Structure formats: C-alpha cells, structure tokens
Amino acid sequence: EPEVTQTPSHQVTQMGQEVILRCVPISNHLYFYWYRQILGQKVEFLVSFYNNEISEKSEIFDDQFSVERPDGSNFTLKIRSTKLEDSAMYFCASNAGGSKSDTQYFGPGTRLTVL
C-alpha cells in the first residue's frame, strides 16, 4: 500500500542552524501539507501546497519557513534559522485531491530537536 515517507526520522540541530525536512508524498497525490506537533500540544497546521505554490499557510509559517517541491517526488520544509521553540514532531501529509478524495495521509514524522 502506498505511503508517505519522511526523512530523517530524528534531526538534532543547534539553534540558528538551517534544517531541511524531507517528505515523499504518495505518488499521484496533488496536495501536500506540513503540520507540526509540539510535545503535549495539538497538531498544528503549517502550510498546504498545490500546483507548485502555497495554497494556504498559518501564522506559524513565517519568513523562517519555506517549502519546495524540487522534483516530481520530494516535498521539503526548510527552516532557515531554527529556534528552541521549533522543537517538535513535523508531519508531512498528502491527498489525492478532488471532492471525494479529501483524506490526508500522513508520514511517520520527523522529530526535530533544537539545542
């Protein structure tokens, strides 16, 4: 069964460093998402991406964040200068698109630890 994959599973970085989180959505899916979950808190929406552009973003998704689909398979989230409060589990999701295919399928997540 097709699934969303994410790498790395765990990333440790120093405050101020840039990190890139990678995702491979399900093949043929058209919509892509990033969410994050700070330990003990709700899952929060960051950004959605469709047709090579951002379709929606949250207040969290400021200038420090960017997304890219560099090729036909990868979808990346870049954090330019990490802060302690960026420590969280980051989830990538994708859906096929269309009114009957709204289900978002999630990857296993990348645990980001900022020291």
Add this chain to the structure above:
Amino acid sequence: SQELEQSPQSLIVQEGKNLTINCTSSKTLYGLYWYKQKYGEGLIFLMMLQKGGEEKSHEKITAKLDEKKQQSSLHITASQPSHAGIYLCGAVGRAGNNRKLIWGLGTSLAVNP
C-alpha cells in the same frame, strides 16, 4: 477560530470492554476525520465523516457524526490491546476541498489485558 475538544483526555479499560470517545467542535463541521497515533509515531487514518448522521465502521471501530451538535463519537466494541494509542479527531473548518485540518488534543487509550 475553530476549536475541537476531545473527551475524555485519557481512558484505561479492560480488554473486552466497550468505550466511546467524543469530539466536539466550536463551529460548523465540514468534515470530520479520526486518526490513531502511537506515541511518537505518525497519524494513521481511520475514518472520515462528512454528512450529518453519517456512520462508518471499520472492524470494531464505529464513528458517527451529529451535525446539529457539531460532534462526532468514536466507539470501540470489545476493545483489544491493539486498540491502545492516541485517538485524534481532525476537522475541516470551512467549505471547499483539500482544506487544512484543525485538531483536538487527543484521547489516550490504554487497554489492559
């Protein structure tokens, strides 16, 4: 902004017992999703409900949507240790396709053998 409240926050049951988890929205629901998460892992899709009164089942898990109450319930019959985990409800807060999901805090379920 829309908020989702889940109850209870945690639940411990004996294997074989039935249980219900509720998810209540502060605003109109345009779609309600149930996911399961094992600690520190990804979110596994369980069911999606879109219409008032809709009820879906998968194995021993049944979910219902009460549009008027802006509420969904997840019911597990004859629980098993494999049902243990965190159950999250996610909702689409406005009309349109492929919208972001907002989430409840989750209900942590433990099933004692």
